[in-house]
Amino acid sequence: MTADTPVPSDGPLVAELSEDALLARIFPLLPVGADTHVPPGDDAAVVAAPDGRFVVTTDVLVEDRHFRRAWSSGEDVGRRAAVQNLADVAAMGARPTSLVVSLVMPGDLPVSWVEGLARGLAAECGPLGVGVVGGDLSGGPVVVVAVTAHGDLAGRAPVLRSGARPGDLVAHAGVVGRSAAGLALLEAGRADLDRALVDAHLRPVAPLAAGPLAAAAGATAMLDVSDGLLRDAGRIARASGVRIDLDAAALAADRERLGVVAGELGGVAERWVLDGGEDHGLLATFPADSPLPVPFRVVGRVGEGSGVSVDGVPAPARSGWDHFAG
């Protein structure tokens, strides 16, 4: 147990329950889902794929890498694990249908934390009709939450990263920089300064409905902004063989939102806006004459060339996040 692990709440620890007893506590908390033919409890679940295809993505959260138990409740981690996977489904233009969860946990984890995790998954999935259709539990030295999410394209072509064309508009739905600013607040011990930004880090809110809307509106490329606006714009630019020019003025309100906190912490609001990850907004390109679906707003233009620029000034290339460095 690390120094900043909170004092366990009352109630049993994971090691004090059998796996069956633990499952009996978790199962009733999880939503079945509108597309679930065979729910959990057999060797596998069966889920509808109405158009004869399914979208699938997987993302893992590891304690002390992606979250700290001192800062994140089980419910926070459940919400974040769901949202980051559902956002990847939405970024293909698909409606999420189901997810499965593999959960590794130390024996001294309070059962209430695991119940919180299940509630967090349910809070994100339930209202969307997404089922939590399977899972596996294991002991291990730290909490690991590996989620796989699935979605339905409703007969549409998936929106890839590779379809952006010169002349397209670049549009964004969701927030930028808030998760990074929230993390900076937590690291500085100043969570009190702007609780909404801290919450944006602990429980990001992704514009999931905007994914299928963008696909229906003719989006030519799209991705989930998980590693920062510049990095992820660079991925569309690379996959599509185009240049993406962002409009600094279009991001002025985002910078302004973070200005007070940046001033207090000695941070730079513009860096959070351009490089902050894990907000899970959607970045998409649309033909110039497309009406943009709500809540997309224009943040730039696609041009000939390569790389990403801001107001025409090339931004240095960002590599992907590096989970092993340092």
Next chain:
Amino acid sequence: MTADTPVPSDGPLVAELSEDALLARIFPLLPVGADTHVPPGDDAAVVAAPDGRFVVTTDVLVEDRHFRRAWSSGEDVGRRAAVQNLADVAAMGARPTSLVVSLVMPGDLPVSWVEGLARGLAAECGPLGVGVVGGDLSGGPVVVVAVTAHGDLAGRAPVLRSGARPGDLVAHAGVVGRSAAGLALLEAGRADLDRALVDAHLRPVAPLAAGPLAAAAGATAMLDVSDGLLRDAGRIARASGVRIDLDAAALAADRERLGVVAGELGGVAERWVLDGGEDHGLLATFPADSPLPVPFRVVGRVGEGSGVSVDGVPAPARSGWDHFAG
């Protein structure tokens, strides 16, 4: 690094490569799959679900819980992670189509180990036309391999655990007790005594094709034997509201196969046959007049009542494996 971790092989460690560089080494090793519409590299993959449904299951392997690096190569772990998930798909009567992998690993893991893991996944998936269609990488204190596998039912109803009826035959495909005997050999430091049994533990071979064949032949219930014959038979008995009576004589060859090793180690061959897990054979029930598909063989009968018996003698109820006890 624990005392029994092998000396790292030559070559770089995971921490010495960027995530992009590591992915560039792994990707080319993985099979695309016959049912893959959109391969890895975007926010999500797209996979065919020909009959408008897909089967989905997830299972996680954790270092020092499910395997030790001193005993298992990366390729062994990749094979086992694939097989245990593909067996769950087959146990529904489905043909596996795709899997995704979340991989957590310590920075001091040799890159060659990860390449081995990818080769192991590919060795099991490639020949079946199963694609490895997505993944996520993270650092962490131990290796964690979380696999989610998908399959296609080809229009058939899934074979659940709940369909066994009194009068049905109980049949098994695959081996029993060999993984447990192999583990006992490793724990005793006597791997030399019967390398085939050790291999049965490190790289179980599941009768994957037998799953869809059983479904087509009218199997009334089926599951993957991952926690031992008695435990898993008990699951069918419970879900179906029947009694399962196993025929000890039908398992004589299995006991005999383990006799020498049991004698040397002071083990009990019958316990391995009845309680040994992780062989990933298929246990199914069929109407008494069904011709059994190869390689199923009759190992018992379904009767009225509840629980599991051997030659009519009730076996004490087994609980599920407990991953948190001890």
